[in-house]
Amino acid sequence: MAELQEFWRWTEYTWHHPEMDWRKGKRLAAGIDVGSVSSQALILVDGEIYAFSNLRTGSNSPDSAHKAVNGAMKDTGMELSNLKYTVGTGYGRVNIPFANRAITEIACHARGANFMAGPKIRTVLDMGGQDCKAIHCDERGKVSNFLMNDKCAAGTGRGMEVMADLLSIPIKDIGELSYQVDQEPPPVSSTCVVFAKSEALGLMRSGWSKNMVLAAYCSAMAHRVSLLLGRIGVEDQFFITGGIAKNPGIVKRLEKELGIESVKTKYDSQIAGALGAALFADTLLQKGTQ
């Protein structure tokens, strides 16, 4: 197929602070989050965000980690050897050759969320490409209760990708299109993505529009995630990280179901893991130099 398109990717980008001079900093700490779909690197200079990247994960973790950290350091003159401590996290965390330590993404997301959205955050939901994590944390961003679902594709970014592919709709448009319906349809009844696919095809055969199917799938996903969150107990304030945070089709429906609005910040929700990892790196760096 010549017109074969990848409907499920986000756009890549890198950023660094235009005014900060990293050469004046004492503590250069980095966090690298190698996820299943995207990888992020974030550099803290004396505990402040200096630079980050959000790129696609390649075919192997070491290359993706290098690409991410080089992306963050692009045009800054910084080199890998300048970083004093690096923490790896995410799916590929154990395969980052230049990292000093690997820390699970659950701990990193809680810590990152605490920095991004403040110490009042108690519930963190991270919907990644291949998993879904529900975390309860304290005022320091320390995990107090968590669950991670990486066994089943339903309720993960992958479930959404499968649906986007089936309907040939770019994933970034799903949220908006799912609200272009005359009335909110009942949710797709199958949890399993394989069965939901057949159900979606059946609904289309019976005359549903693509947007209706999207709406039904988004609300099924929101419902499923709210059940998962129920297990750890949802407490205000509530924060969503990961790619799904960018999908209003799920976020708004989930907020409605939970009766709580999620905290929005100026930060890109996808960097929470890398940010948390960098914060741990910064802490470990300070511990080590004490």
Place this chain on the structure above:
Amino acid sequence: MEDGKIKGKAMVLSGFDQEESAREALEQALKEAGLAREAIGIIVTTGNGRKAISFAKGDVTEARAAALGAVFLYPTARTVIDVGAEESRAIKCDATGKVLDFAVNEKCAAGSGAFTEAMARALEVPLEELGPLSLRATQTIPMNAQCAVFAESEVISLIHSKTEKADIARAVHDGLSSRVVAMVRRVGLNTELVLIGGVAHNPGFVESFKRTVGLDDVRTAAEPDFVGAIGAALAAAE
């Protein structure tokens, strides 16, 4: 069925309209039996769409139908393992076909025939060739994914890393059988078992199942798709 003897049977693929599919199957079975619709005293349904058939007099659960049908065909059977397209179940029953205990895997493709279907697509082989293909495997490789969607990606990356398709096919069947066997262990394994349901047609699954369960021989129903319907007919006769 007439006086406990099978007169006619038919199988059609379930379409979008379950009632229509049921009617079509009934008409074909009547044709085979050479009977008119009026000759049928009572119709009982079973299966996923058993409640959706308006012309039926009653319905029985899949577990009950499977046990009744299996014991009718194989009087010594005490454990019935039904692996269907969308769900699978393990049933412990007595000599009369009464269900003593059962465990079910449903609403998740990983524990049913839908898993092999999805993997056959990922391997780009027709479903009916997946079983024979896995019998040609030369090594046992593990499959980590427990979800059909994630397993599809795993299969694709195995193909990319030049793993033999036959070995992948065996890994697929091993994955499914380990899940089915876990379910069987919940009701207790009686070696007088019979394998029914569409997946029993798949020699690759049967071979994996034997290895996983640790038995040299496993009885497979001659016509695994019809056991449930026979059970429903027996329930109707009662």
Place this chain on the structure above:
Amino acid sequence: MIANYGYKDGSGEFFIAIDTDKCNGCGDCVPVCPPRLLEMAADEYDPLSEKTVAAVREEERKKIKYTCAPCKPASGRGALPCVAACEPGAIAHSW
């Protein structure tokens, strides 16, 4: 911290919850589990702590419904060995 190991899929919710605040690190749960699902390890969810706690082995987390099946007969179920062995009561199963 309550660590929930396991998953939820279309067929149900399958979690083993370990309360790491209650876990005293004794390791009694490890040998009693027939398929050896549990291990004692550094608490990976609290990277700044040095405590050793019980955890479900990573490679087992996606299939506990199946691995735990022999301890959970469809009827006539007794006490689960891991739960019974844990004196401080730190282990709970969701199903």
